[in-house]
Amino acid sequence: EVAVLRLGHRPGRDERTTTHVGLTARALGADSVILAGSAGGRRETIEDITDRFGGPFAVETTDEPIATVENWEGTVVHLTMYGLPIQEVESEIRNVAGIDTDADDDFGRLLVVVGAEKVPFDIYEAAAFNVAVTNQPHSEIASLAVFLDRLFDGCELDREWVDADQTVVPQAEGKQVTEPE
Numbered sequence: 001e002v003a004v005l006r007l008g009h010r011p012g013r014d015e016r017t018t019t020h021v022g023l024t025a026r027a028l029g030a031d032s033v034i035l036a037g038s039a040g041g042r043r044e045t046i047e048d049i050t051d052r053f054g055g056p057f058a059v060e061t062t063d064e065p066i067a068t069v070e071n072w073e074g075t076v077v078h079l080t081m082y083g084l085p086i087q088e089v090e091s092e093i094r095n096v097a098g099i100d101t102d103a104d105d106d107f108g109r110l111l112v113v114v115g116a117e118k119v120p121f122d123i124y125e126a127a128a129f130n131v132a133v134t135n136q137p138h139s140e141i142a143s144l145a146v147f148l149d150r151l152f153d154g155c156e157l158d159r160e161w162v163d164a165d166q167t168v169v170p171q172a173e174g175k176q177v178t179e180p181e
């Protein structure tokens with residue numbers, strides 16, 4: 001199980017970014033997103049996409065994100081530009097977290113933490129791995145996308161979705177969407 005924790009949402013400024021953290025987590029193979037504090041306001045938008053385009057994908061909320069991290073039963077990765085390069089730690093993370101991209105089911109539990117504004121130092125300490133996707137400043141959406149793709153070694157791109165109202169049929173040109181009965 002892979003969950004993504006969205007920290008530090010600033011009302012107004014971060015609405016779209018928080019939605020995109022949730023949608024990116026869903027599209028790229030995580031099982032759930034946990035929205036901290038006022039990020040919880042984006043819950044319905046993310047759930048609406050799951051209702052339309054399929055799942056499974058869960059949206060949860062918390063008012064105690066540091067406790068969520070400290071009490072997580074499994075491995076915690078915090079994405080930060082100050083961390084260790086992903087290319088140096090990705091296989092160790094898979095081993096420690098028990099993520100097996102060849103298995104149908106994996107039993108590992110991994111929490112991936114992304115911030116918005118300054119992330120409390122408690123998170124750096126509680127994380128088993130502070131991981132950088134380059135040591136350059138960029139975005140929680142970009143770092144999450146690269147991290148998940150590396151974690152799952154691209155297998156998430158072939159994922160199948162259940163209970164979708166709409167399915168996109170890939171086209172070289174134009175748009176085709178089917179609505180299963």
Ligand code: SAM
Nearest residue numbers: 079080081114115118119132133138139140143
């Ligand atoms: N200035 C903030 C700090 O010092 O914690 C971070 C701001 S950044 C816009 C928001 C989030 O994007 C970070 O909390 C981190 O999760 C992610 N992020 C940005 N650049 C990253 C990088 N190079 N590698 C990994 N994560 C990154």
